[in-house]
Amino acid sequence: MRRGATTLGLLLVLAAGCKDRSAESGSAGASTTAPGAGATGDIVIGAYLSMTGSTATFGQETQRGAQLAIDETNAAGGIRGRQVRLVTIDDRGQADEAGNAVSRLIDVEKAVALLGEVQSSLSLVGGRIAQRRRVPMVSPSSTNTQVTEIGDFVFRVCFIDPFQGTVMARFARENLRLSRVAILRDVRSDYSIGLARAFTEAFTAGGGTIVADQSYNAGDTDFSAQLTAIKSAGPDGLFIPGYYTEVGNIARQARRLGLTVPLLGGDGWDSPELRTIGGPDIVGSYYSNHFAPDRVDDRTRGFIERYRARHGETPSGLAALGYDAALVLLDAMRRARELTPVAIRDALVTANVEGVTGRITFDEKRNPIKPAVVLRVTAEGDRFEAQIDPPTQPATTGGAGTGTGSSPTTVPPPSGASTTGAAAPAERPGSGGGERVPEARDPAAAPRS
Amino acid sequence: MSRWLRRGAIALLVVALCWGLDRLFEAFLVEYAVRIVIFCGLNAILAVGLNLINGTTGQFSIGHAGFMAVGAYGGAYTVVQLETWLGPSLTALPTFAQQAVALTSGVLVGATVAAIAGFLVGVPSLRLRGDYLAIVTLGFGEIIRLLFNNSETFGGATGYSGGRPLGLTTYTSFFWVALWAVIVVTVVAHLTRSSYGRALRAIREDEIAAEAVGLPTTRLKVMAFVVSAAAAGIAGALFAHLQSAVRPDDFKLDRSVDMIVMIIVGGLGSVTGAVLGGIFVAVTLELFRQWAEYRLVAYALLLVVLMIVRPQGLLGTRELDLAAVGRWWRARRTGGAS
Structure with a gap:
């Protein structure tokens, strides 16, 4: 019996240690219910990805894409005068680590929004915590339909199967x-x-x-x-x-x-x-x-050139989706009435963002309504053949007058021709070089004001 | 009679202490910190269980993640069936009673099926020794994982969420993990100090000699293996109801290696050492988070240094108990005063 008591003593000692640690790192956390609500400091986007382990390339490529989008926003003055910081936590491709990573991002790093995971099974674990803690999460590339069925805080930027x-x-x-x-x-x-x-x-x-x-x-x-x-x-x-x-x-x-x-x-x-x-x-x-690397489209080409300049390789579809997931989050932060998780979620619902994998809006199940590309197999590699736009325009953008109109990067959803041939890819005048973010925004001109 | 009274009182005290700590953590710690404490408890259960076979008996199993998987899937499936069967009569209960009913049945079933799996694996393979046994357990661990990976009922590679958007109900709290940790530690500690424990240690020191003096070595080894697998099953069921989903990929070889690291760090053959080792792994991995991609490098380095400085592990084969700590503390104080 003494052994049992001994163990308990040990557990106590350990518990005391943990408590001290969290007290110093998260003294504000215990009392703050709305992380990141303060008006100063960097805005934190938390990413949980597999940076090591057997699926490490998934996480690394996604992170590079997301970091590129965030750096471009910061170079253009950030959001409402504040810099955005991407905090990436490695989950080793394991679900327990993914759970720890998400709760750490929320509790310690004070992330106002989450980006992750690539594997659907890990997005399911992380997304359920995000949903319970009411922090919005955007998955770059989990295609399993179950992921966004978790609840109203979970989004994705890739189309479902x-x-x-x-x-x-x-x-x-x-x-x-x-x-x-x-x-x-x-x-x-x-x-x-x-x-x-x-x-x-x-x-x-x-x-x-x-x-x-x-x-x-x-x-x-x-x-x-x-x-x-x-x-x-x-x-x-x-x-x-x-x-x-x-x-x-x-x-x-x-x-x-x-x-x-x-x-x-x-x-x-x-x-x-x-x-x-x-x-x-x-x-x-x-x-x-999801993505055509050879596409003759200024936005895509600009992204590929900047990515290649930074990393010395052609971006994969995962990198492009990571970039777009970050774009969608940054856009929602710009339009949100305040920089809190709940407000960002509300802004995400009405997203209408021109990404490198196509224009992204969300349907009522928080899945993207966006074009897919069709590739033709040739002897040298796969070539862009056509872009197929989503069949119907979402009802959500119709009722989104509060935010979308005031953002220069969002234009009304395209209408008319739903399919576009290779010779004339869906192209927006003025999207030259894919420079999406440089329009510095006056912080006072926040939407909804 | 008074002995039983005393035992009952101690048991009550332990439950009250677990409960008090649980309330304390809920009130003062953020969810992230509570998760770490919970993982300390889960690791302790896993390490103490594995230590019985790897440390005390000296048989090297590197497939224990498989038994954890069996416990996790078995427990999760049972709880989902129970919830469907009981329906509103379960959700009408207060939270604690729900946890008590659902989680306890899940853990008990998880432990049972893991023990059965341990028996089925143990009987044929424990005739082997050393490296051969390690390879066979490794193979069985992988077979178990791949069975779940290809099972439609258990969701295949996506994992088992009970077919619900929010996944398995997250019943696991610090209280339940602590309670089960105490139970597992008590059982294993008693087993280790009993005549069975001495027999197991005899097998570790010299199996042929143990057989020569009449010990039924295979039966003893299978018994130790079954208890060890049951502990892994308990941890698995608790893990499933912490995570909201069970994925086959969470029970790869990495998990078994993590468990072996715990017992080697703590000291092979020491029950309290295994507890310490489990806590060590849970805490250091999280402490090193700040170093991002160098985290696992730092962790590996720390293990290398630790093995150079203390090759026998934190505690070696010794046990930590409060009386010894008290003596050491008094000796130190008087030493410092003089």
Whole structure:
């Protein structure tokens, strides 16, 4: 029994230590319910990302993108005369560390908003803490639908999986003028099933027909039975919402069977391996993605040049999404009635930001309504083919008269032509060089005043 | 009779102390600090459990994260089923009663399934020794993780959140972690000091000699392994209800290595040392946060220095107890006065 008492004594000693520490680092924290509410000092955006561990590149690239956006804002005078500081905490790709990181960012670093994570499973853990503590969080690249279902404080700037199905259906119908498409899906993948369902709905709504719907299992190597059935249905396109390994093999076998129609897919195709496996047979196919590095668009090009100047490499899609997540947060801070987490969240709802991955507004589920790009597979690499804008304009921007209008960087949502060809990418006059932030804003001209 | 009375009184005192500390932390500490204290307790449970097999018995297991996973998934699944079954009659209860009903059943189921898993793994593998046993436990740990990774019921790679937006109910508070830590430490400490403990130490010192004097070595090793796995299961279930979700990636080899670091830092074979080691890992990793990407480098350096200065760990094989500390303190005071 004495041993038990001893342990308790130990726990006590430890507890005393922790208490001292938090008392010195967070003496204001115990009493402050609204972190960052003070009018002086840096504004802190807290990022929790995997900077070490097996997914370290995810975190590092996202952080570089976000830091670039924040540095540009600071160089242009910051927000309301205050500098913005990105505090990044490494979570080693582990959920317990992600939880610690988020509570540290809120309690100790006094972050008014959070940026993170890349992996959906970690965004779920961090997002639930953010929701409970009522601090807004923007995930740059968690595509799982569950993430923003957590609650009204959790946002994301990447589109969710099913959206890509809609995108490819419209691309097939409107750009490629296809009318009879076959589907070949991976039956065990939620991602594949979600894309196939969304594609079917949008394609038939657009007047097309699905002539065949075949399935395979990830890991299969022989697809000749499915492809023969598809060929006999006489399609003019084939949608394969799967991952690059199977897609590469399907492409080879389809061409061998004489099925020469265009192949279509989603961001599961996004890998250099696709060309290695598919060889010349995959060339000429199309897939949807978040970001096109070769795009002839001043904003994107400006971002790529500045990123390359800083880091000596071409930004990945993750870096671009990190940049956009930070842009969305900075924009919300500019428009918020005060720099508190709740006010920033309220401003986030009405965001309308021109990012490098497209114009971002949020729907009622806090998922972005933004364009996707379609890439064409060529022998040298993937080339930008088209931008597909979201089908409907959100109701939220309509009722957002309080904030959006006063910001020079936000313009009314585009209307009219929903798809734009490669030759004429959606382009805003005056967005030269992608210089988004330099318009120094008079702090007194804060929106809502 | 008076002995039982005394034990009851001590138990009550312990519960009251845990409860008082819990209230104190809630009132004065920010959530981040409370989380660190909770992780100290969780680490203590893990380390004390692992120490029984790695330290006291001298068998090297590097797959304990697998048993923690079994406890976490088992506990979380049970609690979700219980919540659905009880429905409003559970949510009508006061918070503490909800925690008592749901979390206790989760932890008990978690400990049981982890113990069963420990038995199933232990029986075939504990015939092996040394490196071979380490490799087999490593393999089993990975198998368990990959089973969850591919399980539809448990959410696959995204993890298990009970199919709810806000995830698993976060019942775990300092009180429950402290209470379970005390229970695990008490059980393991008693076991270590009993005749079983002496037998386990005999196996550690010389397995052939132990067998020669008639000890059923395999049975003893399996028993130690099962208790150790159950402790990991308890920690897993508590962990699940702190985190709101259980992910297979949280039970990779890294977690097992963290647990081994705890017991080596604390001193292999020392129960109180394991507690100290668990606390050490939880606190230093958070203390080094300010160094950002150099955090793990600093942590590794500290471990290297510690192993050079104190290769036997903080406590070695000795135990820390209050009476000894008291004697040392009095000796120091009189020494300083003279």
